[in-house]
Amino acid sequence: MLFELRHCSFSYHSKLVLDDICLQIGTGESVAIVGQSGVGKSTLLNLLASQHSANIAYCTQDRQLISGLNCYNNIYLGKLAQFGAIKNLFNILWPNPQALQEVRAIAEQLSIDDKLQASVGKLSGGQQQRVAVARAFFQQRPIFLGDEPVANLDSVKAQQVLQVILERHQSNVIALHDRDLALRYFDRIIGLKQGKIVLDAAAADVSQQDLQQLYL
Amino acid sequence: MGLFAGTSDGLKLRNFSLLLVATGLLAAVFADVQVHASEPWGHLGTMLQGLFSPSVSDVQGLGLDLFYTLSFALLGVSLAVVAGLLLSLLYRYPIVRFICAFFRAIHELFWALLFMQLFGLSASTAILAITIPYACTFARVYHDIYQHAPIKLAQLPELADSKFSHFLYVLLPQVWPQMRSYLRYRFECGVRTSAVLGFVGLPTIGFHLETAFKQGDYSYAGALLLAFFLLIASIKYWLKIYLLPLYIAIALWFLPRSEFTNSSDNIWRFFSADIWPSVVKNVELSVLEKLSAYAQWLNSLMLEQGLPGIASTLLLSLMALAATYLLCIILVPLLNCIRRQWLMNGFGQCLLLVMRSTPEYILAFVLLLLLGPSMLPAVIALAIHNSGLISYLLQRDITTLETGTEVTEPGSFSVFLYKTMPNLYSKFISLLMYRAEIILRESAILGVLGVTTLGFYIDSAFEDFRFDRALALLVITALLNVLVDQLSRKLQLCFSDQGIRVRSKD
Numbered sequence: 166m167l168f169e170l171r172h173c174s175f176s177y178h179s180k181l182v183l184d185d186i187c188l189q190i191g192t193g194e195s196v197a198i199v200g201q202s203g204v205g206k207s208t209l210l211n212l213l214a215s216q217h218s219a220n221i222a223y224c225t226q227d228r229q230l231i232s233g234l235n236c237y238n239n240i241y242l243g244k245l246a247q248f249g250a251i252k253n254l255f256n257i258l259w260p261n262p263q264a265l266q267e268v269r270a271i272a273e274q275l276s277i278d279d280k281l282q283a284s285v286g287k288l289s290g291g292q293q294q295r296v297a298v299a300r301a302f303f304q305q306r307p308i309f310l311g312d313e314p315v316a317n318l319d320s321v322k323a324q325q326v327l328q329v330i331l332e333r334h335q336s337n338v339i340a341l342h343d344r345d346l347a348l349r350y351f352d353r354i355i356g357l358k359q360g361k362i363v364l365d366a367a368a369a370d371v372s373q374q375d376l377q378q379l380y381l
Numbered sequence: 382m383g384l385f386a387g388t389s390d391g392l393k394l395r396n397f398s399l400l401l402v403a404t405g406l407l408a409a410v411f412a413d414v415q416v417h418a419s420e421p422w423g424h425l426g427t428m429l430q431g432l433f434s435p436s437v438s439d440v441q442g443l444g445l446d447l448f449y450t451l452s453f454a455l456l457g458v459s460l461a462v463v464a465g466l467l468l469s470l471l472y473r474y475p476i477v478r479f480i481c482a483f484f485r486a487i488h489e490l491f492w493a494l495l496f497m498q499l500f501g502l503s504a505s506t507a508i509l510a511i512t513i514p515y516a517c518t519f520a521r522v523y524h525d526i527y528q529h530a531p532i533k534l535a536q537l538p539e540l541a542d543s544k545f546s547h548f549l550y551v552l553l554p555q556v557w558p559q560m561r562s563y564l565r566y567r568f569e570c571g572v573r574t575s576a577v578l579g580f581v582g583l584p585t586i587g588f589h590l591e592t593a594f595k596q597g598d599y600s601y602a603g604a605l606l607l608a609f610f611l612l613i614a615s616i617k618y619w620l621k622i623y624l625l626p627l628y629i630a631i632a633l634w635f636l637p638r639s640e641f642t643n644s645s646d647n648i649w650r651f652f653s654a655d656i657w658p659s660v661v662k663n664v665e666l667s668v669l670e671k672l673s674a675y676a677q678w679l680n681s682l683m684l685e686q687g688l689p690g691i692a693s694t695l696l697l698s699l700m701a702l703a704a705t706y707l708l709c710i711i712l713v714p715l716l717n718c719i720r721r722q723w724l725m726n727g728f729g730q731c732l733l734l735v736m737r738s739t740p741e742y743i744l745a746f747v748l749l750l751l752l753g754p755s756m757l758p759a760v761i762a763l764a765i766h767n768s769g770l771i772s773y774l775l776q777r778d779i780t781t782l783e784t785g786t787e788v789t790e791p792g793s794f795s796v797f798l799y800k801t802m803p804n805l806y807s808k809f810i811s812l813l814m815y816r817a818e819i820i821l822r823e824s825a826i827l828g829v830l831g832v833t834t835l836g837f838y839i840d841s842a843f844e845d846f847r848f849d850r851a852l853a854l855l856v857i858t859a860l861l862n863v864l865v866d867q868l869s870r871k872l873q874l875c876f877s878d879q880g881i882r883v884r885s886k887d
Contacts, residue, residue, distance in 0.1 A: 229532055231554045232531075233557050242550050245543065245550055250543050250545040250546050253545075253549060254549060
């Protein structure tokens with residue numbers, strides 16, 4: 166089993182965020198987590214992320230982009246720990262050719278290859294989001310955890326990026342607010358309401374009405 | 382209603398302000414603040430006449446003074462920023478924090494007096510005198526800047542392997558703009574310090590300024606001051622980070638070559654023998670006897686010089702703090718009222734520039750010539766410089782405050798009284814507390830000019846080659862400064878918190 170939570174609860178500032186969660190996710194699954202905002206999706210992802218941190222590429226909601234760096238270096242940051250201090254120092258002065266080639270290939274897939282030299286602070290919200298996704302890709306990990314990784318993209322771009330995410334990773338757990346995307350691209354849907362799992366079923370067995378219930 | 386509620390932030394601020402002014406006035410009762418000169422106004426008239434008709438006979442000499450002033454500042458600040466950057470990474474260790482606080486507390490002029498015993502009147506003395514305290518200041522400020530980086534290292538745990546890479550990729554890019562702007566500000570301070578170093582004999586603009594004033598050559602003094610202000614005002618146009626290596630190379634190439642030679646034996650003797658009192662060096666005494674004799678020596682030094690010096694330094698600081706407060710209270714609303722009249726505003730801005738660009742030391746020196754020897758010149762000098770700086774910073778905030786909001790009558794006194802001042806008052810007090818430590822540091826150094834603060838005793842000890850006394854008094858001065866710094870930091874935090882609370886209520 167890839168992830169396993171047994172009767173797991175989580176409080177933040179004495180407020181119960183997750184309440185008695187039991188969850189198992191196997192290798193190769195693509196799981197969408199849906200529910201109202203503030204329902205505990207990010208907390209659940211954080212809990213999962215702590216289980217296999219070495220194998221996970223985690224794209225958090227706040228993107229964690231460094232405003233003073235250009236896009237290339239923001240993506241390169243994904244493998245900072247692998248390259249060592251000297252290589253990192255030289256890379257900031259002159260991009261490492263091998264890393265640049267890899268980053269360029271990823272950037273092309275996400276249609277941001279023309280922005281590699283630009284400072285991330287000057288990009289649109291959607292472009293910044295794709296830089297954060299690209300950083301996760303660059304880490305080349307088998308598991309992708311994403312917290313609203315396509316929320317700022319238009320519908321066509323969101324579908325393209327989501328497809329690439331799912332293609333590149335063996336297992337995916339992604340929090341989404343777009344119910345159509347959840348039903349169309351994922352094998353399994355987990356619905357959260359008031360900190361509890363109230364829906365856990367194969368996507369094929371879930372209808373729009375079922376999801377609607379989560380938002381009432 | 383809040384003002385009379387008893388425990389409101391407004392009431393606390395008001396009480397603190399009243400306390401500040403009251404202690405300042407009380408200090409004035411105990412201090413000598415008399416005018417001892419016979420004809421100060423007449424002398425001022427002659428001086429101003431000369432200052433406003435600047436003339437210079439030796440242009441090459443003036444150029445060289447300016448070049449050395451800049452070179453020392455450039456090399457001193459460059460070395461300091463490198464050392465400060467390294468120290469800032471170690472600043473979380475209490476021992477590093479204490480060493481930095483201690484070294485920073487010793488004024489650049491004191492460092493210069495100390496290094497002069499080792500390296501004479503040389504470029505090394507000037508550069509090191511700037512580098513050491515500035516490196517410690519950089520360490521503290523850069524460390525503070527890191528704390529405010531929006532994304533912390535802990536938030537990127539999957540990348541947490543190499544601290545150096547983290548610094549390079551995560552921390553530095555986020556805080557670089559603040560670090561760069563602080564470097565510029567420090568460079569400006571470095572130029573001012575470098576100029577003042579001339580007063581102890583180093584070949585910078587201060588040296589000729591002192592001579593010109595003492596000889597009554599006010600036209601030349603005027604030319605020197607004018608050149609100095611222009612230099613300060615022009616920094617932002619030519620100080621580019623990418624040009625620094627070129628500037629450093631030029632400064633190094635043309636540094637003045639010193640005739641002074643000092644063998645390593647002399648340096649060793651200075652540290653092993655000169656700075657210790659004779660009782661400690663007496664070989665016939667046991668360690669315990671030496672310690673007891675040293676304690677006795679220290680005790681009598683404290684009674685004769687340390688305590689009177691501390692008392693005078695604190696008196697002067699309290700008076701200067703109160704005077705700075707009062708001057709700001711007059712200046713800020715006045716400048717705000719004339720903001721809409723471009724001519725008056727231009728005059729106001731020039732006045733602020735001159736006030737904050739002229740080092741306290743130079744102001745005190747000139748005022749001492751005018752008013753005679755008492756604490757009054759030092760109080761006025763400290764108040765002028767510090768209120769100029771605080772008013773400038775507050776004015777910048779007023780403009781920012783008004784751009785984001787709908788102000789029906791920008792610049793009107795009512796708006797200032799009911800909107801601007803309530804919003805900015807806590808910041809004003811917090812800025813004043815930040816300057817308190819600097820005022821104390823300067824109060825001590827003004828003793829070199831003859832006011833009987835700690836600096837007076839230190840300077841006299843150096844003049845008499847009593848390095849044992851000089852060093853012991855320097856340590857006392859530094860410890861006093863560290864203490865006041867801690868206190869003013871606490872008050873500063875207290876008032877800046879209030880500021881946040883007041884703003885969040887809005």
